[in-house]
Amino acid sequence: MNYDHIFQEAHEAFLYYKNVSGKDKADFLRRIATGIESEKTTLIPLASSESNLPEGRITGELGRTVGQIRLFADLIEEGSWVEAVIDHANPERTPAPKPDIRRFLTALGPVVVFGASNFPLAFSTAGGDTISALASGCPVIYKAHPAHPEASKLVGQVISKAVIDSNLPNGIFTHVEGGIATGQELVKHPIAKAIAFTGSFTGGKAIFDLANQRAEPIPVFAEMGSVNPIITLKNKLGANIDSLAKSFVGSLTLGAGQFCTNPGLVMVPSIHAETFAIAIKKELEDIAAAPMLHEGIAEAYYSALSTLQDKKELEWIQVSEAKDLIQAYPALAKIKAKDWLEDDHFQQEVFGSFALMVVYEDFSELYAIAQRLHGQLTITVWGEDEELSNKIDLINLLEEKCGRLLFKGVPTGVEVGFAMQHGGPYPSTTDSRSTSVGAYAIKRFARPIALQDMPNALLPDALKEENPLGIWRTVDGEFKK
Amino acid sequence: MNYDHIFQEAHEAFLYYKNVSGKDKADFLRRIATGIESEKTTLIPLASSESNLPEGRITGELGRTVGQIRLFADLIEEGSWVEAVIDHANPERTPAPKPDIRRFLTALGPVVVFGASNFPLAFSTAGGDTISALASGCPVIYKAHPAHPEASKLVGQVISKAVIDSNLPNGIFTHVEGGIATGQELVKHPIAKAIAFTGSFTGGKAIFDLANQRAEPIPVFAEMGSVNPIITLKNKLGANIDSLAKSFVGSLTLGAGQFCTNPGLVMVPSIHAETFAIAIKKELEDIAAAPMLHEGIAEAYYSALSTLQDKKELEWIQVSEAKDLIQAYPALAKIKAKDWLEDDHFQQEVFGSFALMVVYEDFSELYAIAQRLHGQLTITVWGEDEELSNKIDLINLLEEKCGRLLFKGVPTGVEVGFAMQHGGPYPSTTDSRSTSVGAYAIKRFARPIALQDMPNALLPDALKEENPLGIWRTVDGEFKK
Known part of the structure; x- marks a missing residue:
């Protein structure tokens, strides 16, 4: 034409x-x-x-x-x-x-x-x-x-x-x-x-x-779009395991994970990884399957999950299996930071309610993760004011990687106002x-x-x-x- | 390395x-x-x-x-x-x-x-x-x-x-x-x-x-860079032939024509084309040869002129011939608007003090030229206030084609201030x-x-x-x- x-x-x-x-x-x-x-x-x-x-x-x-x-x-x-x-x-x-x-x-x-x-x-x-x-x-x-x-x-x-x-x-x-x-x-x-x-x-x-x-x-x-990482710091997470698990799961599964800003990556200090995973799993159990936008998208979601299931580095906390051609169930897997750092494939977006929990041992590993991150629409840091105040280098680095940096709440629910920046370094835009x-x-x-x-x-x-x-x-x- | x-x-x-x-x-x-x-x-x-x-x-x-x-x-x-x-x-x-x-x-x-x-x-x-x-x-x-x-x-x-x-x-x-x-x-x-x-x-x-x-x-x-067209309107040009010829030649030859904003194209109503060309030629005669930045640039200048000299549509008012490997003389040729409109080659920049005078018969031809123009750093319109006021459509169209639109003076001499825009639609930037x-x-x-x-x-x-x-x-x- x-x-x-x-x-x-x-x-x-x-x-x-x-x-x-x-x-x-x-x-x-x-x-x-x-x-x-x-x-x-x-x-x-x-x-x-x-x-x-x-x-x-x-x-x-x-x-x-x-x-x-x-x-x-x-x-x-x-x-x-x-x-x-x-x-x-x-x-x-x-x-x-x-x-x-x-x-x-x-x-x-x-x-x-x-x-x-x-x-x-x-x-x-x-x-x-x-x-x-x-x-x-x-x-x-x-x-x-x-x-x-x-x-x-x-x-x-x-x-x-x-x-x-x-x-x-x-x-x-x-x-x-x-x-x-x-x-x-x-x-x-x-x-x-x-x-x-x-x-x-x-x-x-x-x-x-x-x-x-x-x-x-x-x-x-x-x-x-992007994977919108959430970075959790030790004290904040330790004191709020259940409420943060609830916030995280709410944001992950909102709109069947089909928002640009659903978090697909969560960085967790190893000391709390086990308890946080349990808390998340408990929240996930309450989430009903939700229909995705169309069959093609549901198919792509399950196909991406199936590719990830072949990766030996992942430990699955919640597996989602296609029960029909349109309904999606959330899924969550865990990976060690050192394995995550080896392969950029682990930061590709899976469109839908899947997240990868990256378990880090110490600050230097967390900093290495931040260095490796691709450009994002949003990055969220959950930390007590005190633990944030001695992580200026990390925050400085994260600013380079995103269009919006959050310190409370979740990345979904993008405000339409004057101060909003919905965009970020390539490949998010x-x-x-x-x-x-x-x-x-x-x-x-x-x-x-x-x-x-x-x-x-x-x-x-x-x-x-x-x-x-x-x-x-x-x-x-x-x-x- | x-x-x-x-x-x-x-x-x-x-x-x-x-x-x-x-x-x-x-x-x-x-x-x-x-x-x-x-x-x-x-x-x-x-x-x-x-x-x-x-x-x-x-x-x-x-x-x-x-x-x-x-x-x-x-x-x-x-x-x-x-x-x-x-x-x-x-x-x-x-x-x-x-x-x-x-x-x-x-x-x-x-x-x-x-x-x-x-x-x-x-x-x-x-x-x-x-x-x-x-x-x-x-x-x-x-x-x-x-x-x-x-x-x-x-x-x-x-x-x-x-x-x-x-x-x-x-x-x-x-x-x-x-x-x-x-x-x-x-x-x-x-x-x-x-x-x-x-x-x-x-x-x-x-x-x-x-x-x-x-x-x-x-x-x-x-x-x-760009060819920075100057558009002359009948009344303004008719009343100021000599002073506008002087301004034009000054801007054309400034820095041996090696500024981003030297005008390489001037649109002239047919009624004044002859007298304006004579006035420009007279001004050009006073311009001494100037050395170009380096031999490569002088060579490119003379080679571009020589290509243009093969075009039968051009009438040469002032021919510049290489006398040594670095000195440049200004050059000017005339073309009818209807021929200019036929071939985009005529709006390619010749880096150096060459300009093409495009002779238009009436407003519709001028409007057609404006429609055809590539993106420019600057466009200049020389017209009396009165003749500008009934050319709103033309001005409107010209705004689409440039980063800076001038109504007095010449495009060279780019002010460094808050309001300056030095940039414009592709291919100028x-x-x-x-x-x-x-x-x-x-x-x-x-x-x-x-x-x-x-x-x-x-x-x-x-x-x-x-x-x-x-x-x-x-x-x-x-x-x-």
């Missing part, structure tokens, strides 16, 4: 839409949020039946989806996100007069967004990627995830209706269905200016490579300088442009001398409104 | 240096600036003799170099550049308590910087790339440009002395000499976390491809979301990290509750000090 028409329409829409005011863009986004809410009674059972996720979970996800749409609406209505900077002219300067230069963030152009299977709403059609791209001023060509086609179509219709009701050009949003070949065509199209993707490493890396091989390479923001959750996700789809000696009347409002938007700006090096 | 030792030392230095205070990093940078100034009488004639650039030009460049070092020193001493964001906890929130999350920019890790031939100081050893990386907290492995080895070595010694005088670990800065194979080894080293490069498209693209093929792909900030000149060049070498529920005592100063640095931060969505 030829996508020229879709992209040309998106590009025409772009030239119009990028100059639409933040307020009008915000109204458009809010219409999407309201539209989703008004389809709630149809959408929730539909998304639930297509994804095997319980209705309660989808209800929560819908709330999160409209919440984040409104966060972006507020952000662009306020307007300071464009990082406006003004350096005034100085005609008297010697040897050469100084020109007037003004800089702000401008939208990149049409963006291709790939929906995720594990969040049929919050990371799909009107999810964080689509909405942050629309918020920045970029039209979106959305490639629906085949795992929830009807829910995707319905949300697509809501967006298209919001486009019409906001008197915006059609090309602002296009819903495309298809498989891998379709996705490849979209990534390769010369008018596409950026890609957003949430999914597997294999999928994300293939898109990244394809985008870099284009005549014009374009940025790929692929969030490919293809661009550690970006986040796919939270307000600053918008910055992925914009780039700075400097306007030099532009007549004031032609300047975008964000850069006009009189600051009609009342936004924060850096003026001659000073931050002000 | 094996560079493991260099990179390991750089990484060790990184773990220390990233946590050095902004004030102490600023002192270190200022020591470099002072060190360069104190070597002035040796350095200026040395850099001049190695680059064939006149001493006056090198003197100016030295001023710019130390000026930008001090700009970065001021920036990191003040500290707000880290974009600190705090979202406070809310333990009462339902259904789940809200954690405390704090986010700021943290340094990427060891950076490989490639020096440029055309700026032996400002874009070389202690140039914008090295200094912005050091400012962000990244150690630098510097690959010297073979065109000015002695000047590079001398500046490298100044930096190494500043490292010692600041009691910083050795690995903060390493000066590496070598050719293409050396450069490739540095790019491929697993400890390298980013690359900065200024030079040719061929060089930049090769590095970009290599970096993307690594087991861990890393960002490449390659500034590869490999990352249009970055700048290699100006204060925000520092952001290339940092990425956001979120710290969740970290004990206050362990937080970096930028994120401590009491704001000991007194920096601007976004706290619960509000900008404040």
Whole structure:
């Protein structure tokens, strides 16, 4: 199929839409949020039946989806996100007069967004990627995830209706269905200016490579997940075995282990390894089997487990066996740190509720583990304040390896706010300088442009001398409104 | 050669240096600036003799170099550049308590910087790339440009002395000499976390491809130059033929046309094409031949011209012929817009003082040219306010194609300030979301990290509750000090 028409329409829409005011863009986004809410009674059972996720979970996800749409609406209505900077002219300067230069963030152009299977709403059609791209001023060509086609179509219709009701050009949003070949065509199209993707490493890396091989390479923001290690320190763990086992198991098995941030690796001091394993096993026994997103994912989960079962270094605490083609049971195995350090295979993500407990003997072994860790979305350290305070070197090293470092609680349950960083060093993402959750996700789809000696009347409002938007700006090096 | 030792030392230095205070990093940078100034009488004639650039030009460049070092020193001493964001906890929130999350920019890790031939100081050893990386907290492995080895070595010694005088670990800065194979080894080293490069498209693209093929792909900030089109509109040009010809020729021939921003393309309405060409020719006659950076560059210049001389679509206004192996004469040819539109070859950069005058018949032809333009560092539009005000569509389109859009003056003479954007869509750079000149060049070498529920005592100063640095931060969505 030829996508020229879709992209040309998106590009025409772009030239119009990028100059639409933040307020009008915000109204458009809010219409999407309201539209989703008004389809709630149809959408929730539909998304639930297509994804095997319980209705309660989808209800929560819908709330999160409209919440984040409104966060972006507020952000662009306020307007300071464009990082406006003004350096005034100085005609008297010697040897050469100084020109007037003004800089702000401008939208990149049409963006291709790939929906995720594990969040049929919050990371799909009107999810964080689509909405942050629309918020920045970029039209979106959305490639629906085949795992929830009807829910995707319905949300697509809501967006298209919001486009019409906001008197915006059609090309602002296009819903495309298809498989891998379709996705490849979209990534390769010369008018596409950026890609957003949430999914597997294999999928994300293939898109990244394809985008870099284009005549014009374009940025790929692929969030490919990670094993989100939890590191437990002796005193903290010793004093809280049962409650930490409960927290850990809750996070491991949340959504059948199909979140980007489920912990798949837990580092445990040898002195507590036995008791912690028993406590975890006890918690796991209370966890019912949960259906996975689709049969392919359940199959991949059991196949990964079966490969691991051949590894002689592992001692299984809880084995999960496929009882049907879709239900998943959590699983846990134990490995000695010295064995784990020998083989990078032990830090590959198993998508689903499997975790590996790595038993370390002393701090130097723990430090060696931290050195070896691949890039992660999150790392969690459970330690008493006192034992943390003499592990500065470890914390320092861990900062290098992740996008978010936690000291309490669990990595699942990603807050949508200003301070969230959901991204991290490769291979957890293809661009550690970006986040796919939270307000600053918008910055992925914009780039700075400097306007030099532009007549004031032609300047975008964000850069006009009189600051009609009342936004924060850096003026001659000073931050002000 | 094996560079493991260099990179390991750089990484060790990184773990220390990233946590050095902004004030102490600023002192270190200022020591470099002072060190360069104190070597002035040796350095200026040395850099001049190695680059064939006149001493006056090198003197100016030295001023710019130390000026930008001090700009970065001021920036990191003040500290707000880290974009600190705090979202406070809310333990009462339902259904789940809200954690405390704090986010700021943290340094990427060891950076490989490639020096440029055309700026032996400002874009070389202690140039914008090295200094912005050091400012962000990244150690630098510097690959010297073979065109000015002695000047590079001398500046490298100044930096190494500043490292010692600041009691910083050795690995903060390493000066590496070598050719293409050396450069490739540095790019491929697993400890390298980013690359900065200024030079040719061929060089930049090769590095970009290599970096993307690594087991861990890393960002490449390659500034590869462009043809920096100047678009002239009828009324403005008609009323200022002679002065605009003078400005144009001045910018075209500055530094023998060896700046990234020399204009190599000028769009002229047919009604004034003849008179403007005559005025330019008159100006060109006053320009003496200038030596190019080295024989290889002069050879490439004359070879590119000779290829163009075979193109039947070109009418030559001024032909430049090689009289020796290093001196370059400016050259100018004219082409009809309809011919220019037929062949992308006509927008390839000729490094040196050659420009192509594209003669357009009407606005629709000009718009078609703008649509066809590749990504540029700069585009300049010379028009009266009135004729600009009805060309909004054109300006809108041009914004898509460049990093800096000028309405007065010429693209050469890149200001080093806060509002500068020196970068632009591919192929002018490999990352249009970055700048290699100006204060925000520092952001290339940092990425956001979120710290969740970290004990206050362990937080970096930028994120401590009491704001000991007194920096601007976004706290619960509000900008404040």
